[in-house]
Amino acid sequence: MPYELFYWDGIQGRGEFVRLALEDAGASYIDVAREPSRGTGEMLALLSDTARGDIPFAPPFIKDEGVIVSHVANILMYLGPKLGLAPREDALRWYANGLQLTITDLVAEIHDTHHPIAVSKYYEQQKTEAKARSTEFLKNRMPKFLTYFERVLQQNPAHSGYLVGSGTTYVDLSLFQVIEGLVYAFPKAMSGYEGRYPGIAQLHHSVSRRPKLAAYLASPRRLAFNQDGIFRHYPELDIGG
Amino acid sequence: MPYELFYWDGIQGRGEFVRLALEDAGASYIDVAREPSRGTGEMLALLSDTARGDIPFAPPFIKDEGVIVSHVANILMYLGPKLGLAPREDALRWYANGLQLTITDLVAEIHDTHHPIAVSKYYEQQKTEAKARSTEFLKNRMPKFLTYFERVLQQNPAHSGYLVGSGTTYVDLSLFQVIEGLVYAFPKAMSGYEGRYPGIAQLHHSVSRRPKLAAYLASPRRLAFNQDGIFRHYPELDIGG
Structure with a gap:
């Protein structure tokens, strides 16, 4: 199951810090807003969802096996060990x-x-x-x-x-x-x-x-x-x- | 061994977010800069230490069993489970x-x-x-x-x-x-x-x-x-x- 990255299209922005880790590790991921069949609308819909209990304040955020993780440092702390890009200790x-x-x-x-x-x-x-x-x-x-x-x-x-x-x-x-x-x-x-x-x-x-x-x-x-x-x-x- | 909290004396500042968690949990801690026998000088000496490999950029930071953790969110993520103030899942x-x-x-x-x-x-x-x-x-x-x-x-x-x-x-x-x-x-x-x-x-x-x-x-x-x-x-x- 590829990671899903949610971030604005058209700029590197804060999403780029996440992208660099995913790319360096050769991880499989979907850049949702840039994916023709998905798009920014899907990201905005999730942000304004009035039902779910795990809403991010703003992009970037990722979705992995149903878990949403937002904020660059949080995302990288979450992904780091999975991507082989975190210290062991x-x-x-x-x-x-x-x-x-x-x-x-x-x-x-x-x-x-x-x-x-x-x-x-x-x-x-x-x-x-x-x-x-x-x-x-x-x-x-x-x-x-x-x-x-x-x-x-x-x-x-x-x-x-x-x-x-x-x-x-x-x-x-x-x-x-x-x-x-x-x-x-x-x-x-x-x-x-x-x-x-x-x-x-x-x-x-x-x-x-x-x-x-x-x-x-x-x-x-x-x-x-x-x-x-x-x-x-x-x-x-x-x-x- | 009590936690050691390093933060400026004289203001609540960012240190207060850490202090509230420690106090609410009734944890044993030393507020280093406010401790007469310790003081702000010790904090500044640690920040400008040219030998150690784990220097924080700025207060607040804590020391726990030799481990230094800096930045409020990082400190609270570290302390949360130990203080009974983090979710279990x-x-x-x-x-x-x-x-x-x-x-x-x-x-x-x-x-x-x-x-x-x-x-x-x-x-x-x-x-x-x-x-x-x-x-x-x-x-x-x-x-x-x-x-x-x-x-x-x-x-x-x-x-x-x-x-x-x-x-x-x-x-x-x-x-x-x-x-x-x-x-x-x-x-x-x-x-x-x-x-x-x-x-x-x-x-x-x-x-x-x-x-x-x-x-x-x-x-x-x-x-x-x-x-x-x-x-x-x-x-x-x-x-x-």
């Missing part, structure tokens, strides 16, 4: 989930660089505030997060080049995606990041060369970043913009 | 974690009502933007979240009055805390919320009457809300403010 699983939740916070802050006031309004209606928030993000917040993940890599007692333990976990795939997105959104601010965060750069490189992931990234299933997603390239929000 | 545990992560998102949005631009700056330096973000929050976001939690309560097949299954879980305690905070921060906007969200009001009432929790709330260990925490009462940010 319990203590490291809690650590991995803590790291994933730090990525969740970082992603929310990246989203708010272009929507600091209201998600119900267009970027163009909050451009001045977006510039102020982006400046704060690029000057203080992004370095704080990236310095942290660099420390996590350097201080991993397994010295594996991965964030947790001796092998690849879903958290590595998610950090790869964050770097992809940041380089797209803020090319000037990210210029030369490899020198400042060598462990992260090395991780990004090694994840990008994983055969199934590389095949996915080169496939039409990998949508391009665009101005409707979380990571958006507005040159005026970048350093010197 | 696996599917409901994933559901509970999804609900807790929705609370995490709501709490982050509440924080950003007074700090929409920069956490490194004072509220007074972003008052105009805070008013705009608060207006959006009170008009669109808060009702969206509360309507969702009301649905979760009404659609719970156990008809227990609790969010998940037939008994109290840590998610109920966290939603109680959110309501406490919202009533403190936005008394005008929350006025009459009991009529609009009867299930939430009933849950808030029943949680407040749990004996150990009520004893905690009446104790000096329960700090008052204040203008340094997540929930802040700036009258000018409230409806009609």
